[in-house]
Amino acid sequence: MKGFFRLLRFGLPYIFYWLPGVVLLAAVGLLDALRLAFFVPILGVVLRPDNSSNSMPLFPFAPPGWQFDMHQFVPPRIHNAWAVVAFALISSTILKGLFDYAGTYLVNYAGFGTITDLRNRLYEVTLRRSASFFQKHPTGTILSTLINDVDKVQNAVSTVLGDFLQQFFTFLFTAALVIALGGRLSWLLLLFVPVVITSARRIGRSVRTRTRTGQDKLAEIQNILHETVTGHRIVKAFNTELAEVLRFENAATRLLRANLRSVRIQSISSPLMDTIGAIAIAFLLWIGRNEILHGRMTAEVFIPFIIALFKLYDPVRRFASYYNSFQQALGASISIFAFFDTKDEVKERLRATTLRQFKQSIRFENVGFSYSTEEGEHQILHNVDLAVPSGEMLALVGPSGAGKSTLVNLIPRFFDVTSGRILVDGHDLRDLTLGSLRRQVAQVTQETILFNDTVRNNIAYGQPDAKAELVEQAARNALAHDFILRMPQGYDTVIGEKGFRLSGGERQRIAIARALLKNAPVLILDEATSALDAESESLVQAALGNLMQNRTVVVIAHRLGTVRRANRIAVLEEGRITAIGAHEELLSTSPTYKRLYQLQFMDMPEINGAAQLEPAL
Helix, strand or coil, rough: CHHHHHHHHHHHHHHHHHHHHHHHEEEEEEEHHHHCCEEEEEEEECCCCCCCCCECCCCCCHHHHHHHHHHHHCCCCCCHHHHHHHHHHHHHHHHEEEEEHHHHHHHHHHHHHHHHHHHHHHHHHHCCCHHHHHHHHCCCHHHHHHHHHHHHHHHHHHHHHHHHHHHHHHHHHHHHHHHHHHHHHHHHHHHHHHHHHHHHHHHHHHHHHHHHHHHHHHHHHHHHHHHHHHHHHHCCCCHHHHHHHHHHHHHHHHHHHHHHHHHHHHHHHHHHHHHHHHHHHHHHHHHHHHHHHHCCCCCHHHHHHHHHHHHHHHHHHHHHHHHHHHHHHHHHHHHHHHHHHCCCCCCCCCCECCCCCCCCCCEEEEEEEEEECCEEHHHHHHHHEEEEEECCEEECCCCCCCCCCHHHHHCCCCCCCCCEEEEEECCHHHEECCCHHHHHHEECCCCCCCCCHHHHHHHHHCCCCCCHHHHHHHHHHCHHHHHHHHHCHHHHHHHHHHCCCHHHHHHHHHHHHHHHHHHEEEEEEEECCCCHHHHHHHHHHHHHHHHCCCCCCEEECCCCHHHHHHEEEEECCEEEEEEEEEEHHHHHCCCCHHHHHHHCCCCCCCHHHHHHHHHHC
C-alpha cells in the first residue's frame, strides 16, 4: 500500500480533474442501473395491454420511501406508457453517453498527467544521481525502469483506472438495484463475497511478484540490446553475431517463461469468476422460483432482478483483471521508487557556498578513495597530498590502474573522497554548491561524448543561448571551423548518435571547441590520440594547445610533448604519488618515471606536424 499512496501523491495536482471525472462516471453507473430498472414497468405495464393501471413503479417491493414512479422522470405532458418508457430510455442513454465521454476523458487526462509528472521526476532524479549510481546500474536496467516500468503504471493509472471506475459505479448502483428488487433474496449474494475477495487477493499477490520478475528479464534484454547496438563494430570485427544472437535468444526465452508464468496466474481469474458467478445465479434462480410459487415475488420483478444480476456479474468478472493490472503497476513501481529512494553518495550540503571564480589553487590533503563491492572494500587512492596553483599545468603519469582517472574525477566531485579533503581556493569541495564548482571545470576525456544533434548545439551544450559568433570562434580555436563548413548544412548539420558521422579527430576537436566555449578556468584533460592518424593527431594537439592557454590544467599525459610542456609531473603508483617534479628532474630521481618514459614516450615519436606546432603553444 505504501507504493499506492506514493503514486497517489503524484495525482494530487490533478484533483480538479479527478473529482468531476469520478462524479461523471458515478452518474454513468447510476444511469446504467436505472435503465435496468425500466424493465419492471416494461414487463408489468407496457407489454401488458390489459393492465389498466396508470401507475409505473420501478421498485414495487421496496419500502415506501424507496418507491419511485416512472412518471417522475418525464415531462408531465407525456402520459402514454410506451411514450414514458421510450422517452426515459432514450434520454438516459444520451446522458449516459455524454457523461461517459466527459468522465473518461477527465480521468484519463488526470491519469496521463500523473504519469507524465512521475516520468519527468524519475528522469530528473536519475540524471542528478552521482556517478556511482550509473556504475552500479546497467544502462538497460535504467532504461527499463524509465520506459517499461512507467508504462505498466501508466496503463493502470489511466486506461484501466477509467474503465475500473465506470465498472465500479455500475456495480455499486446495480447492486443497489438488485437489493431493491430482490429484497432478502439479494442478501444471499453476500455468501459469495468472501470467496471472490480471497481468490482475487491470492492471485493478485502472485501477479505482482511475477510482474517484477518479468520486468527484470526485460531489463536484461535491454542491456544486451544496448551493448550490442552501441558496440556493433566490435561485434562485427570479432565475428560474434551468432554468439550475440544466441545470447539475446536465451534472454528472450527467459522473458517468455516469466511472462507465461504470469499469464498462467492471470488466466485463472476470469474462469474462476465465471464459475463463482454461474453458481450464484443458478442458486438464486432456484430460490427465486420458490419465491414466485409462494407469491412473495412476481415474474415482472424477478426477470429484471435476474437481468440486473447478470449485469452485476460482468463488473465482478472484470474486477479480477483490473486487480491484476493494479498489482502489475505496484510491482513495477517497486523499481521506480527504489530509484527515488537511492541514497546519493554525493550530496550538496544545505546553505553550501557558491564558488564565484577560481583564483588560487586546488589542494589534495591526505586524500584517500575507496569503493565497495560484493567482494569487499577496494582502496584506489592512498594519502594523496598535492597542490596545483592557479595557472599551472600538472601532468599525471603512471601505469594503468594507478588511479589517475579517479584522481581527476574527484576535482569536479563526481565522487567524494573517503578520507582527507580537497580544497579549492581554501574551500572544502563538500562545502561548495555542485553547480558553482562544476562551472569552474571543463573536461576533455578519452571517450568523446557527442549528442545526436547539430554541430552548433553540441559545441554550445549547456549554453543554449550562446551567440553564433562565439560558437564559431570556439570552433576556429579548436581548428574545427574549416571541416564544419565543408559539411552539408555547416553548423546546422546533425552529426548522428555519438557523432558517428565524424572522424575520430573531428569528434575530438568538436569536444575541444565545447570546452573552449565553456571557458572554465580549470581544465581536466585525459589525452587520447593513439587512435588518430598523423594529420588528425597534429591538429588535435594544436587545438589542445589553444585550449590549455591561460588555464589551470590537470592532464593525464600520454605524449612526450605534453609532459615537456607541463610545469610539474606527478607520478602515481598503486594510488600513491611516488614522485613529483619537472621532466629532467624525474628522469634522474624516479625509476618509475624513467621506465615509463622509455616504454611509453620514447617509443611514441612526435608527429612532425605536432612538433612544428608545439613552439606556438
